Amino acid sequence: MVTQKVLYTDMIGFKTLSIPSTDNYEDFNAIALDTQNFVTNEILGDELFNAFSTDIDGTGTPVEQKWLDFLNGVTWTEIVNKDDLTKNVIHNNKGIKKAWDYFVYREWLNQAPFVSNFTGKSVNSAINGVQLDRQSLNVETQNRYNQGVDIYCTVIDFLKYYEEYSVDYTSITDLGGSYLVTLLDTTYLKVGDKVTIDGLDYTVTAVSDDTSFTFSASSGITFSNDYVTWFPFENVALGKKGKLYFNGMI
Secondary structure, rough: OOOOOOHHHHHHHHHHOOOOHHHHHHHHHHHHHHHHHHHHHHHHHHHHHHHHHHHHHHOOOOOOOOHHHHHEEEEEEEEOOOOOOOHEEEOOOOOOOOHHHHHHHHHHHHHEEEEEEEEEEEEEEOOOOOOOHHHHHHHHHHHHHHHHHHHHHHHHHHHHHHEEEEEEEEEEEOOOOOEEEEOOOOOOOOOOOEEEOOOOEEEHOOOOOOEEEEEEEEOOOOOOOOOEEOOOOOOOEEEEEOOOEEEOOO
16 A cells, blocks of 8 residues: 555644654654554455555545445444344444554654664654653553554454355346346445355346345356355455553563
8 A cells, every 4th residue: 555544644632743853754654654554464464455555545545435434434233133133233443544543653652762874773862851761652652552452453343244244135036147136235245246145156247235236147047045145355364453561561
């Protein structure tokens, strides 16, 4: 991904950063981009990372709804019991962008005490204050990192649920060389996606949102299962991140 989404202007409130010189903005931008790419590749895996990068690079805003929801967050419903909707659970995916912010905060502060020069790295000396020692700085950055992990976990839950998504269909109509599937939910389904019915894969040729979709296949097929499955985040890596509980000692 070449589009930098975590900007210095995002680092406000609980994530406020003070960058003393515009000369350091270039360093911040590089750290922000490297961090968001590393975190995204870790959670998605190479294949989905490349798909997300393709969707977001250029405009800076994803085209596909699933990537918009991955980036910015979404409230989604876990279907626990399709026959008793009162048992369904509401979840808030807070979005990978918010997690990026906290991870960038930690990475920047870990790098901020150092500047590069022709002899290597040297430690900055504050003029009007005393810099935090390493342990105090670790306490600061670990606290923000752990908040990022909390957000990251909401994204994990979202990706895991939609890695493989099954929906009951109302009917499948043989159109002679293609089939029309009527159903009430087409979440994240698009033309060209793979769908599976009765263990066989088909390619989607058209989608009418939350109404129907079509796929091509020879005429005369009989379908026995009452549901269809597709794979919005197929083979997602779901790289884990754990919280830090060392009180700044490392």
